[in-house]
Amino acid sequence: MTGTTRVIVGLSGSLSSLAALYHAVGEAARHGATLVPVAAWTTHDRDGLRPLSELEHAARRRLDIAFEQAYGGYPSGLVVHPVVVNSEPGPALVGAVTGPDDLVVIGAATRRRLDRLRHASIGRHCRHRAGCRVVEVSPSELLTRLELPARMGAPLPLLAR
Helix, strand or coil, rough: CCCEEEEEECCCCCHHHHHHHHHHHHHHHHCCCEEEEEEEECHHCCCCCCCCHHHHHHHHHHHHHHHHHCCCCCCCCEEEEEEECCCCCHHHHHHCCCCCEEEEEEECCEEEEEEEHHHHHHHHHHHHCCEEEEEEEEEEHHHHHHHHHHHCCCCCCCCCC
């Protein structure tokens, strides 16, 4: 994957999106690429009482929480350009792509039927419209990498790959 300039990752707050973040940070570090974490929000998320600015703030907070959970904060040594956008997830990710050397990383579908349907449509949308490589990461990939060190009481190897 020589020449990757940007690694775009969708963050929804799910375990799948944390696995995608872990994969994306590794790719960005290996290739010296800019990391672009994307949190999408829509007016459909609105319960009728919440102002739109609160929905946008919640999406930004989702990015911060994902990095806090995975790395204790935003990783140093990487250029990170977070994007919070009022859009459906698929179009938000595709909209962040700037060229064929970019990489889009998304979390793969989970076992829950509704999640599978949503993730499948996001993945399909990105694969057909992004104009760059798209990688789907299973949450089991992250769990497998963390299981042995966790059993041994070692610190989590989040930046080491």
